[in-house]
Amino acid sequence: MSDRTLRVAHVTEAPLGGVLTYLQELIPLQLEDARIASIEVLAPEVNVKALSSIESDRIKLRSFAHSRGSLLGLLRLALATIRVVRQSRPDILHIHSTVAGALVRCCLLVVPGRPKIIYCPHSWAFAREGSRLKNGAIAAIERLLVRVTDRIICVSNCEKTDAIAWGIPSPKCVVIENGIKSLTPPTTIDGYGSSAYRRRKKILFVGRFDRQKGFDVFAEIMKELQDSEGIAIGDFIVNRAETIEIPSNVTTLGWRSREEVEEIYSTADLLLMPSRWEGLPLTALEAMRAGVPIFASRAGGLKDVVVDGVTGRLFDLGSVKSIADLIRATDEETLREFGKSGRAHFLERYRADLMSKKIMDLYLEMLP
Template sequence: MRDANPPLHRILHVTEAPLGGVVTYLEELVGEQLHSLADVQIDVITPEINREALSKLSGPRFSLITFRHRRGSVRALLRMALLTLRHVRRTRPDILHIHSTFAGAAIRAFFPLIPKGTHVVYCPHGWAFSREGSSRMRRATALVERLLARVTERIVCISDHERREALAAGISPDRLVVIENGISPPPGNGIAGDYLTPAPARRLIAFAGRFDRQKGFDTFLEVMRELGDDAEAVAIGSSITSDEALPDCPDNVRIIGWQDRATVFDLYRRADLLLVPSRWEGFGLVAAEAMQQGLAVFASQVGGLQDIVVDNETGRLFQPDDVQGIVAMIRATSDAELARFGENGRRRYLARYTTAQMTAKVTALYNELLAGKAGAGVVSARHIL
């Protein structure tokens, strides 16, 4: 049984990532933690741009701490690291859970200043050494991750593919645990947006995410240009991390910027397929979101996407940048096949990608560390958190 007055545990989540999948992950995980974990204080340190996206997280046991941040700024990363260290030394959290590459590097570089008793957990949300770049840069990044792994009690891989990449880079398997991302049901029944014609005669294709090179937004636009009158598309998102000018947008694409979850899921319910032409991806949260709504997913065969999407079962997989191949694949797929993909995807989501499953596994990991049983497997979530 639990003590009548159990101690108040503290969890601190930190990221420098702006909007996108990492912030959605935090919204899902922290929201479920606040709901399911009693006697836990949860703090989140994040860039100011994420305040609105995390605005639904609230309560007497929650605090949101924001800072001014510019992606790629070394000074901003140092400012974030010092802010985190001051908070850690003042509040002495039981768990310091760091999200994304730059936050992981900046904060763990100051590991000697982190108080004993604070357990460090890191989730890269996609390894930097697996992204585009010179082989020399990728080797250097892998070396840094190997060194920092030594001061990290657990590294959460969000897909089996991410774990395989870590092992190939020389990171100890004892540090690694796979906990796939989870998605909660959308709020309410969604809304019928005014971004579509009442009854589109053409096949409707959805895109959701940052308009940058990683997400293959330029490939998406070229695919739509080739499809012409055969399809129309709605793109949710904007350019966040890329300074490159966006290609010209074809007439059959409507861009509606960042939207709340109700609008995102409304689009998934009304679309015929979600196109995810990413060039690299740690997981691919939008794919799991679409599968929850029974939407077929056509995605690049990269990173965690190839673990989520089962080719010819929940959607289709293709090689990155293969515009003609993607177009041919979309045209060759019947409406009946799209419906079958969506039904199978919904079943796969329920089996693997719910927020409750993800949170239970994260809680078990925390409890393993708090119980001092590193390497002994996960323990029950009760009695500790």
């Protein structure tokens, strides 16, 4: 393309969570790039406070009132997106998450002069739990919408493999793994998160207390590990009515700021991630950055992030006792080595600047 600068618009329907964190990591780096003239962000109102901390005269925030499952909220998103396209005429429309991806691309079928469209599902909906019929229907919609999609960003190799398996054309997909900014861990004793080892392992859970993240499995594992201490950061968002008995050796802290979570990582012996499906969770990258070992299920991008026996351990969901035994059998020296290796793996592969550069290269590739 020529030396002209780019106008970029990011659109998401996802409230809080991983997509918001992704945008908080990506957008400041994009604003440092002189080749980007302006960035617009269209997101639910609940995300505005976090995004408002990004200071630049080249960013414009637009919001809409929305809650998950609200048809009126989806209509507001559709109309707001059309306004962005018509008024601001972005060169790149970067869409995040399944709901926004489907809705916005459908709308643009009838909008003339559409921009180049880059879609990032942040975990395919058809690769989650559900009936074969339901997942097949979702995949069929995704295949149709590929026709108005210039590129699909898969956040892990596993996500691209799933896409191809369900009939998404491989040439449309590009793997750009998630990244977060590099920070010096709060404590750097031997490169391991804990400042001192303890007889009781401190086991951390970070995320929504829902079925996807396997909070129920975490609770059952902690019942087995009465000689360990559990810390759970997060809360119920989906299925608030679901009853999960939280063991007496688990302390729940609710949602905390990213800065607070970084401090808590420095006290943890390991992060436990018994997820049922994932894209490439930023929580895992935050743990590796802090030098904290990860014990995770073989779900989605976790298979890419965690190098089994090097940066942590991978396990199959099924036997809670076998997972607990795996944790119990891992000694302090091994955890220390996992933490060192995880920190090195993060610096080599999962930095935000690497992610941002690859996305910018993709933008440029899309334009004449």
